[in-house]
Amino acid sequence: xxxxxxxxxxxxxxxxxxxxxxxxxxxxxxxxxxxxxxxxxxxxxxxxxxxxxxxxxxxxxxxxxxxxxxxxxxxxxxxxxxxxxxxxxxxxxxxxxxxxxxxxxxxxxxxxxxxxxxxxxxxxxxxxxxxxxxxxxxxxxxxxxxxxxxxxxxxxxxxxxxxxxxxxxxxxxxxxxxxxxxxxxxxxxxxxxxxxxxxxxxxxxxxxxxxxxxxxxxxxxxxxxxxxxxxxxxxxxxxxxxxxxxxxxxxxxxxxxxxxxxxxxxxxxxxxxxxxxxxxxxxxxxxxxxxxxxxxxxxxxxxxxxxxxxxxxxxxxxxxxxxxxxxxxxxxxxxxxxxxxxxxxxxxxxxxx
Amino acid sequence: xxxxxxxxxxxxxxxxxxxxxxxxxxxxxxxxxxxxxxxxxxxxxxxxxxxxxxxxxxxxxxxxxxxxxxxxxxxxxxxxxxxxxxxxxxxxxxxxxxxxxxxxxxxxxxxxxxxxxxxxxxxxxxxxxxxxxxxxxxxxxxxxxxxxxxxxxxxxxxxxxxxxxxxxxxxxxxxxxxxxxxxxxxxxxxxxxxxxxxxxxxxxxxxxxxxxxxxxxxxxxxxxxxxxxxxxxxxxxxxxxxxxxxxxxxxxxxxxxxxxxxxxxxxxxxxxxxxxxxxxxxxxxxxxxxxxxxxxxxxxxxxxxxxxxxxxxxxxxxxxxxxxxxxxxxxxxxxxxxxxxxxxxxxxxxxxxxxxxxxxxxxxxxxxxxxxxxxxxxxxxxxxxxxxxxxxxxxxxxxxxx
Amino acid sequence: xxxxxxxxxxxxxxxxxxxxxxxxxxxxxxxxxxxxxxxxxxxxxxxxxxxxxxxxxxxxxxxxxxxxxxxxxxxxxxxxxxxxxxxxxxxxxxxxxxxxxxxxxxxxxxxxxxxxxxxxxxxxxxxxxxxxxxxxxxxxxxxxxxxxxxxxxxxxxxxxxxxxxxxxxxxxxxxxxxxxxxxxxxxxxxxxxxxxxxxxxxxxxxxxxxxxx
Numbered sequence: 001x002x003x004x005x006x007x008x009x010x011x012x013x014x015x016x017x018x019x020x021x022x023x024x025x026x027x028x029x030x031x032x033x034x035x036x037x038x039x040x041x042x043x044x045x046x047x048x049x050x051x052x053x054x055x056x057x058x059x060x061x062x063x064x065x066x067x068x069x070x071x072x073x074x075x076x077x078x079x080x081x082x083x084x085x086x087x088x089x090x091x092x093x094x095x096x097x098x099x100x101x102x103x104x105x106x107x108x109x110x111x112x113x114x115x116x117x118x119x120x121x122x123x124x125x126x127x128x129x130x131x132x133x134x135x136x137x138x139x140x141x142x143x144x145x146x147x148x149x150x151x152x153x154x155x156x157x158x159x160x161x162x163x164x165x166x167x168x169x170x171x172x173x174x175x176x177x178x179x180x181x182x183x184x185x186x187x188x189x190x191x192x193x194x195x196x197x198x199x200x201x202x203x204x205x206x207x208x209x210x211x212x213x214x215x216x217x218x219x220x221x222x223x224x225x226x227x228x229x230x231x232x233x234x235x236x237x238x239x240x241x242x243x244x245x246x247x248x249x250x251x252x253x254x255x256x257x258x259x260x261x262x263x264x265x266x267x268x269x270x271x272x273x274x275x276x277x278x279x280x281x282x283x284x285x286x287x288x289x290x291x292x293x294x295x296x297x298x299x300x301x302x303x304x305x306x307x308x309x310x311x312x313x314x315x316x317x318x319x320x321x322x323x324x325x326x327x328x329x330x331x332x333x334x335x336x337x338x339x340x341x342x343x344x345x346x347x348x349x350x351x352x353x
Numbered sequence: 354x355x356x357x358x359x360x361x362x363x364x365x366x367x368x369x370x371x372x373x374x375x376x377x378x379x380x381x382x383x384x385x386x387x388x389x390x391x392x393x394x395x396x397x398x399x400x401x402x403x404x405x406x407x408x409x410x411x412x413x414x415x416x417x418x419x420x421x422x423x424x425x426x427x428x429x430x431x432x433x434x435x436x437x438x439x440x441x442x443x444x445x446x447x448x449x450x451x452x453x454x455x456x457x458x459x460x461x462x463x464x465x466x467x468x469x470x471x472x473x474x475x476x477x478x479x480x481x482x483x484x485x486x487x488x489x490x491x492x493x494x495x496x497x498x499x500x501x502x503x504x505x506x507x508x509x510x511x512x513x514x515x516x517x518x519x520x521x522x523x524x525x526x527x528x529x530x531x532x533x534x535x536x537x538x539x540x541x542x543x544x545x546x547x548x549x550x551x552x553x554x555x556x557x558x559x560x561x562x563x564x565x566x567x568x569x570x571x572x573x574x575x576x577x578x579x580x581x582x583x584x585x586x587x588x589x590x591x592x593x594x595x596x597x598x599x600x601x602x603x604x605x606x607x608x609x610x611x612x613x614x615x616x617x618x619x620x621x622x623x624x625x626x627x628x629x630x631x632x633x634x635x636x637x638x639x640x641x642x643x644x645x646x647x648x649x650x651x652x653x654x655x656x657x658x659x660x661x662x663x664x665x666x667x668x669x670x671x672x673x674x675x676x677x678x679x680x681x682x683x684x685x686x687x688x689x690x691x692x693x694x695x696x697x698x699x700x701x702x703x704x705x706x707x708x709x710x711x712x713x714x715x716x717x718x719x720x721x722x723x724x725x726x727x728x729x730x731x732x733x734x735x736x737x738x739x740x741x742x743x744x745x746x747x748x749x750x751x752x753x754x755x
Numbered sequence: 756x757x758x759x760x761x762x763x764x765x766x767x768x769x770x771x772x773x774x775x776x777x778x779x780x781x782x783x784x785x786x787x788x789x790x791x792x793x794x795x796x797x798x799x800x801x802x803x804x805x806x807x808x809x810x811x812x813x814x815x816x817x818x819x820x821x822x823x824x825x826x827x828x829x830x831x832x833x834x835x836x837x838x839x840x841x842x843x844x845x846x847x848x849x850x851x852x853x854x855x856x857x858x859x860x861x862x863x864x865x866x867x868x869x870x871x872x873x874x875x876x877x878x879x880x881x882x883x884x885x886x887x888x889x890x891x892x893x894x895x896x897x898x899x900x901x902x903x904x905x906x907x908x909x910x911x912x913x914x915x916x917x918x919x920x921x922x923x924x925x926x927x928x929x930x931x932x933x934x935x936x937x938x939x940x941x942x943x944x945x946x947x948x949x950x951x952x953x954x955x956x957x958x959x960x961x962x963x964x965x966x967x968x
Contacts, residue, residue, distance in 0.1 A: 099478070222493035222494045224485040244466075249412060262400060285400055285470070
């Protein structure tokens with residue numbers, strides 16, 4: 001009875017809500033795909049590990065009982081043991097690896113190999129973890145059109161899928177605030193709406209990590225597990241973070257998310273195209289955040305939220321490039337940023353039509 | 354070397370011997386520690402999800418206790434300073450106790466930080482050279498240095514003094530006095546650094562105040578000596594260790610002045626927040642009156658303030674302060690008041706309302722409470738051990754036998 | 756001795772102060788609130804991206820827009836003609852509008868009976884405002900100049916002058932290629948149904964929440 005108290009019972013958020021995906025097709029064919037909520041299976045290395053172990057142990061017991069003395073048992077457990085030993089070895093090496101910033105190119109490829117192999121051992125599937133560096137002469141910036149956002153939330157869905165965010169805690173990097181016309185007041189904004197949008201007399205404003213030029217979160221991290229890359233993206237080394245959450249206290253924009261438990265992503269939903277500093281699978285007790293979809297942006301693509309937005313309210317680009325759309329917005333529209341007085345220099349602007 | 358081994362052996366002996374009450378006390382503490390360890394195991398297994406913390410209120414009971422205990426540790430300096438530097442002999446008996454308290458409090462501090470980590474196994478990343486130490490940018494890196502340094506100083510000085518007294522020798526002042534001098538500044542340092550850890554965050558206007566550092570010192574120098582007064586009263590009643598009245602009176606004076614200053618600073622803060630409230634006063638409004646129907650901390654902070662005012666009132670009147678029963682009462686009230694005010698009353702409202710005005714309240718979970726109790730039990734356990742070893746040596750009961 | 760103590764505390768504070776000054780390298784950006792000004796100065800005219808990394812744009816089925824304004828950037832748009840399912844229109848509409856209307860049985864449904872025009876008032880717009888009744892395979896401007904279906908933005912821009920300006924610049928509309936050159940943007944009809952251009956109300960794709968413990 002006492003033990004029950006240890007396990008926090010959480011209220012499930014109406015799980016059978018239809019998740020609709022609106023495409024950006026021509027307006028006449030507003031097709032809505034219904035999606036059944038997929039059964040959430042434990043994932044992430046810790047979870048997988050536990051699961052396979054159980055299955056293996058059960059299997060061994062069974063076979064040992066039925067085929068006692070048969071050579072099969074031995075051969076079976078030999079391969080299993082071999083994998084288990086390899087996994088142990090890999091985890092050991094992973095535990096002692098360096099901060100990503102201090103790694104040589106060789107060390108980077110080694111750790112990527114280990115991560116890919118670990119995933120293969122645990123799931124039988126392959127992932128591709130990139131270590132692509134910043135593109136030269138690029139500084140990413142983002143603009144959000146508050147006249148255009150209609151609160152459809154397609155960006156949030158795309159973000160969660162792209163970045164392998166924990167499904168069980170419904171982790172989301174983006175928050176959409178529904179605000180009443182006539183004021184820009186977060187205190188009275190509705191962050192938990194679920195009704196037909198856009199609601200009459202309201203506008204919508206999205207917040208996420210602003211990738212500040214002067215990021216307070218980076219400054220406070222005691223172990224340098226978070227930093228600003230040369231292209232301006234603020235990233236986290238998930239294997240270096242000790243989980244002190246000082247950065248979360250220092251962020252004025254609610255841009256950071258913590259893994260309070262082992263993140264769960266059903267294997268069939270895992271995005272296998274990953275980046276070391278981006279959407280690779282996280283573990284419990286580490287910080288994560290929006291990375292402008294580093295695995296996409298560093299190969300010229302737009303972040304998932306930009307691609308998913310059905311209204312074109314999200315503009316992304318290189319603010320160093322005078323011919324980029326984002327620069328045109330900054331130079332020709334009336335733009336503003338939030339909490340500018342804190343001197344954080346967000347690279348995330350808002351504008352109106 | 355041989356002497357040192359014998360010293361450890363004798364120390365162990367006097368720590369394990371004791372009357373029935375002593376064994377019950379230590380047994381209870383051990384049980385609480387085990388319970389805390391079990392709760393911590395659950396937290397390790399399932400993650401920090403078993404605590405009451407969330408992305409909105411990402412620090413809770415652990416960091417609150419950490420903050421408070423840094424103050425208790427720093428307060429040991431209030432005894433050291435007059436004794437060694439101002440040659441005030443009256444406090445000398447209290448010094449070893451104070452330093453023992455500092456050691457216990459520091460270990461508790463480190464424990465509270467460790468249990469708060471999402472990945473305690475990766476804590477080695479904090480070790481300079483071996484890991485990646487973001488110094489001097491991160492105030493937490495500063496805190497790691499000053500806390501461990503302070504722990505080192507407070508372990509070595511009493512150890513050195515006790516070791517010499519154990520051999521019946523007088524310790525060499527030229528050796529330990531510089532250490533004492535450093536520890537004086539260091540004590541102020543640990544608490545200022547801890548205050549800067551919060552005050553340096555413009556994201557949290559409730560903490561982003563230049564008064565936070567001085568306020569931390571004032572509250573520490575009232576809660577710390579208050580606790581020491583209680584402990585000394587207990588020790589002189591139940592052991593042969595003689596602690597003169599003047600010692601307690603001097604300590605009481607320190608406590609009184611610090612409590613008065615603390616109260617003045619509190620008033621000054623309240624004035625700033627409530628005379629012309631701005632958007633930055635929202636946290637204070639939440640703390641003292643509740644916001645949008647959420648008022649979890651209101652009863653706590655008002656009890657803390659009432660206790661604080663009552664205790665400071667008692668201490669302010671000489672006639673009351675000089676009666677030891679009143680003094681003990683005032684010290685107890687003050688200790689509790691500052692624990693609430695500086696712990697939950699400071700850390701939690703810093704996060705409420707959140708960055709975008711959302712109000713998510715925080716209540717510690719059972720696991721969190723058990724871990725916290727476990728760590729306090731560990732602190733009490735360590736402190737008891739230290740005192741149990743130190744007193745017989747100081748009394749000359751335990752001596753090196755050649 | 757007391758003085759020494761005071762001095763020591765001051766020294767400690769000074770050390771703290773010195774070491775806590777803002778990080779290096781921020782000088783170029785941190786002179787508050789002028790990031791854009793600074794950007795203009797450090798921008799590189801000839802950006803040398805490593806284009807070999809980018810394979811995000813499939814240039815098939817893309818066309819370049821017409822130069823609409825002086826100095827406006829010419830970028831790529833999805834080719835509307837490739838998207839249209841039944842084109843050329845003259846496959847069905849082989850006769851003139853009058854002939855088609857005349858040959859209709861009483862009660863027979865019109866060709867595009869399902870299309871309801873909810874776009875400006877009828878006094879302002881009707882089918883023939885945009886569609887060329889003499890050549891169904893193309894559109895035409897207000898003055899009758901022919902406009903290809905794939906360049907329908909020229910048509911929309913006649914009235915929606917601010918939108919077309921924003922669209923050409925990049926503030927209106929949707930990026931569909933990637934952030935890196937070459938630029939590919941969605942056209943007006945890529946997002947707006949020209950017959951009913953306003954976005955419709957619908958339920959959000961998901962509940963806007965996270966676990967709020």
